[in-house]
Amino acid sequence: MKTWPDPTLNSAARTELEAASGLNLTARQYDYLLAIDRTTQPVSRITMLYDLVFNTAETVFSELPSPENSGAM
Known part of the structure; x- marks a missing residue:
């Protein structure tokens, strides 16, 4: 964040922001993220x-596009 305090100024980050703006979390995915933050063990x-x-294949995010399940890698 020190290099690019505003991610929109970084052309690589801009592409990722535009791609992410079209995705919506399901209630299950949102609950999963909340549960991660409520963990009692220090992680x-x-x-x-x-x-x-x-x-991602082992989480509720397995249906989202990623390098591991899109064949991009």
Whole structure:
């Protein structure tokens, strides 16, 4: 965030923001994210983000497009 305090100034981030703006969370996905934040065990935010990005097949986000389930990688 120090390099690009406003993500709209970064052309790579702008593409991601535009793609994300068309997605809506289901109630189940929203509840999943809330449950992550309510965990009683100390878990780093990096670990939670890593799990959301690389383990989407095991979460409620499996239907969202990602490199692992779109064949982009």
